[in-house]
Amino acid sequence: MRVLGVAAGAAGWVGIAWEETVSAYHAPTIGELVDAADGPRVVAVAMPIGLPDRGHREADVRAAQALGAAVVIAPTRRALTAADRATAAAINRDLDGGAISKQAYDLRPRILEVDRWVRETPHEVVEAHPEVSFAALNGEPLVARKDTWAGARRRHKLLTRAGIHLPDDLGEPGRTATVADVIDAAILTWTARRVVDGEAYSLPEEPEIFDDGLPCAIWV
Template identity: 35%
Template structure:
């Protein structure tokens, strides 16, 4: 008998996406997909999915980015630097257009400077997320029925919610390397939220070609998906705003 896994969390990893699926109790799985649509094209798609990727791209960017970024940063204490400002749609699309990486990066920076006040170029780390941002944007614009089932999540905000709405005092990484005390703290919060954590280990991460932090973040997103289904999720802002194509603009936790 196949167990239904109605909740899913997705976190980007190198070359694809890490997917955590959960029944809300003892059944928890981890997998890797190349494209997000594969999850919804499967025979048993999740009912609610939370993804660590911006949904709803702005036409113009003011100081501090979109409303979701401005609202959640103050909640996170020392972790607020993990919430980057989402560039304008024109910058994202220029960054995935034709040409080599250098020319695409220059085009993205030019578009970002022209669509932000004060003018801001694009950080390289953010630029490398543009293909994934464009992938999610295309999926939700081409398949509107998914908009109610795929929500934007930020793992640090999800952990803030799991931690009694208190900022975590330990980072996941230090100098871009995994920080075991910070990972252990997040595993403890996931366990307290009911997630079976046996698969959240370095061996599983290696098998999936992802980092342990990717697995942990995907699991945090799955917890948020369950909260959405139960009507317990918090939205920043609430009600969500909408972008030029009607996509909801809110970070959910």
């Protein structure tokens, strides 16, 4: 059963598809990427799906608990649609109690792109968090960061052990995507396959539903 993991890269979207073998994709939009991936059964995306009206998403709280570390907190929907970061921070502080992080605000175009696309695509799409998935595969959170040699090698070994064999040559995507982007997309194929096989679980156990109507949970 073909599945697809998708991560946001510096110059577009990076996808790793997995069936019996691995294929890599790179495209400027997530829609084009998924279209190129030849009908995946489930798409796992490393981007928030379901934006809160106020407060924190329980999915982000549970992800932080699973990792024992801070994670990027998805801003409120009103904050993300603000014209600039200062306005976004003020809105988020009013609705959430905290300012919006630079990393979260910088992801604004990608978050809103996924927010639009997920309502239109015929594919089954789930939100996943690469480090939470790696922690589940490893049995505990990984200590070495993925942008270090030790961290990248450990993650590559875990992927191989799970049956996801990344070839040396990924074609054009391998020449444009960073190592971290490929690793993130690859582990999300593991999560997507678990969804297909009925082995995945969600954080929280019952997805939240905000005013946008999208089920909000991180799948592992």
